Amino acid sequence: MPIIQSQISTTSNEFLANKEAFQKRVEELHRRRGEVKLGGPAKARELHKKRNQMMVRDRIKALCDPGSPFLELGMLVGLDLHNNELPSGGFITGVGLIHGRRCMILAHDATVKGGSYYALTAKKHVRAQMYAWKHRLPCITLVQSGGANLPEQPGIFPDDGQMGSIFYNQIMMSAEGIPQIAIVHGPSTAGGAYMPALCDEAVIVREQGYMYLGSPTLVEAATGEIIDAESLGGGEMHCKVSGVTDHLAENDSHAIAITRDIVERLGNKPDMRWQVAEAVPPRHDPAEIYGLINHDHRIPNDTHEILCRLIDDSNLQEFKPHYGDTLICGFARIMGFEIGILANKGVLFGESALKGAHFISLCCQRDIPLLFMADVSGFMVGREAEQTGIAKHGAKLISAMAAAKVPKYTVVIGGDYGAGYLAMCGRAFKPDALFNWPNARTALMGPDQAAMVLAGVRQGIYDREGNTWPEDEKEKYKQMVRDDFDAFANAYNFAANLWSDDILDPVETREVLALHLDIAGRCPAEETRFPVFRF
Ligand code: COA
Numbered sequence: 001m002p003i004i005q006s007q008i009s010t011t012s013n014e015f016l017a018n019k020e021a022f023q024k025r026v027e028e029l030h031r032r033r034g035e036v037k038l039g040g041p042a043k044a045r046e047l048h049k050k051r052n053q054m055m056v057r058d059r060i061k062a063l064c065d066p067g068s069p070f071l072e073l074g075m076l077v078g079l080d081l082h083n084n085e086l087p088s089g090g091f092i093t094g095v096g097l098i099h100g101r102r103c104m105i106l107a108h109d110a111t112v113k114g115g116s117y118y119a120l121t122a123k124k125h126v127r128a129q130m131y132a133w134k135h136r137l138p139c140i141t142l143v144q145s146g147g148a149n150l151p152e153q154p155g156i157f158p159d160d161g162q163m164g165s166i167f168y169n170q171i172m173m174s175a176e177g178i179p180q181i182a183i184v185h186g187p188s189t190a191g192g193a194y195m196p197a198l199c200d201e202a203v204i205v206r207e208q209g210y211m212y213l214g215s216p217t218l219v220e221a222a223t224g225e226i227i228d229a230e231s232l233g234g235g236e237m238h239c240k241v242s243g244v245t246d247h248l249a250e251n252d253s254h255a256i257a258i259t260r261d262i263v264e265r266l267g268n269k270p271d272m273r274w275q276v277a278e279a280v281p282p283r284h285d286p287a288e289i290y291g292l293i294n295h296d297h298r299i300p301n302d303t304h305e306i307l308c309r310l311i312d313d314s315n316l317q318e319f320k321p322h323y324g325d326t327l328i329c330g331f332a333r334i335m336g337f338e339i340g341i342l343a344n345k346g347v348l349f350g351e352s353a354l355k356g357a358h359f360i361s362l363c364c365q366r367d368i369p370l371l372f373m374a375d376v377s378g379f380m381v382g383r384e385a386e387q388t389g390i391a392k393h394g395a396k397l398i399s400a401m402a403a404a405k406v407p408k409y410t411v412v413i414g415g416d417y418g419a420g421y422l423a424m425c426g427r428a429f430k431p432d433a434l435f436n437w438p439n440a441r442t443a444l445m446g447p448d449q450a451a452m453v454l455a456g457v458r459q460g461i462y463d464r465e466g467n468t469w470p471e472d473e474k475e476k477y478k479q480m481v482r483d484d485f486d487a488f489a490n491a492y493n494f495a496a497n498l499w500s501d502d503i504l505d506p507v508e509t510r511e512v513l514a515l516h517l518d519i520a521g522r523c524p525a526e527e528t529r530f531p532v533f534r535f
Contacts, residue, residue, distance in 0.1 A: 002318065003283065003315055004307060006283075015292075017295060018292065019291035022289075030505070032492070037075075044112070053252060062253060063098060063256050070094050071519075072093070074127065074498055076088070076492065076496055077091075086120065087112060089120045089124045089498075090113055090115060090117075091106070091109065091124050091125060098140070101266065106140070108142065110145070113149060115186070116145060116149035117148050117152065117156050119154075120497070120498065123161070125163075126169065129170070130169070131432070133169065135519050139170070141180075141196070142183050142185055143192055143211075144186030147189045167195070170198045174199075179201075179263075181259060183203045183204070185208065185252055197244055202244070203258050204255070205249050205255050209255075210233040212229075216232055247262075271522065274337065276337055277338075281312070282309050282310060283308070289506040293414070293439050297414070303344065304328065310509060311332035312333040312335065315332060316328075316341070317330055319355070319358075324351030326344065327344060327355055327356050329356060335510055335511065337521070339370070339517070340368045340369070342370065342424070343372075344373070349380045353379070353396060354396060356397040357397045360404050364528040369408065369517060372408070372410040373413050374411070375415060378417050378418040394419065396534065397423055398422065398423050402531075405529075407520035408431040411434075412435070413439075413506075416441070418445055427500075432516060433516055434499075435500060435504045435512070436504070437491070438491055438503055440491045441490065442499075450484075451478035452478075458474075
């Protein structure tokens, strides 16, 4: 059996120093998640509870089968942005089990700016819908939203991919037989009212859920009509008079119980298309990964040692181990799911790119999902690389990766730079999900290289114009560039902007990937059609 043998000492000073540094990162991650999970400001949370409403995360918990995992996507969206007033983008998304059926749950947090939509909220909503659409997951939307956050207009209103797309996606998913169900938990205005109106089936909570295109204040301003919220858009009215909603619930818990009943009757559940083996833990503790990631991010990580702590039984059947060895390719299992792994071990050469393209085509033939473990400074540069066709070999890797229709996942485990980021299934290449470990750094190039390039350009202009650039000013400029690139590359920046789906503690990686694979395996396989390759 091709078991990876670990060569490192877990008692060496280097290992222990790395472990201590990484543990601090992990503590930070869990602390920040805890803060975000609280939701909006204390005052808004108190008001919400005083109104006898369940907190959004309690609603989700009650909706899901007891004790089942909730696979949250985008928990850290908005972190450190908008004065930190937008925890989770004001909107919680993730996949949960309802009566044993995997469903996408999309829920407004009304304690965050009245559940209104910032650009990031809309982006997150659309991202969750695209995941649901791809995996044919019923969408259950827990609505309590003031609609568009008006000052955010440019980021939510005019373009594709914004709030209008939310409605479009609902309609088109329903047309494809992907159920759309909503609960109106609280006041839901304009966009917040269209969402449940565009659902297949909607539940509303009596004397708490309101839905109207214009609120009573707006109605009075527009037409002079004076009307209370209950008569304009309350549950009784919508269930008995307008017919806009279908089920009248007495409170949040009752609405959730009705929705669980609706989901129970959605017909046959999709079957798993793969044979999943019994999960076997790796031969070495995944927590030892903490000691493997060098605290100095410029020192490369040992990818075999990391893989040995991630895959079932540490068993990797490597493909072409003696060729293009800066890209490890191999078959393994994660929690019993077979997967084809591409993991960097240095810069990408022509041979590594060719090997990667070949391996991807094998996985597509065999319907084996792909896992990209990214830790790469980019493709090799220089005369020899160019003359031996690095551009066309790199293009083959990128083309194979882009066209592959098997499920694809990316975990950034180290530095992930430039075209390397793209080739290792960066966001633009539509991995089913992309995660960063807390140490991950992703950017066009490293801070030192960026400072060198930009200072070089500026120096050229000084020289051309016959001016002198004082050394201290030049150093100040370079430091500013370094700081900018450093901040940009940070995993939290990627999570906050939804350029990744989450930051994972390395020890969570196996379980999270298995949950995604379990969802992907319940969809029909798609046929891959490769493009023209340049040979
Ligand atoms: N645009 C911008 N900000 C909004 C907003 C919107 N559509 N809806 C709510 N907010 C903000 C409020 O200004 C407030 O901000 P603050 O915390 O900085 O003071 C925060 O969200 C909470 O609003 P508040 O009214 O105190 O909360 P609530 O729970 O009592 O009521 C709503 C929530 C949504 C019912 C109420 O805010 C409302 O009716 N909003 C306007 C809805 C609307 O007309 N939308 C039209 C969109 S096209």
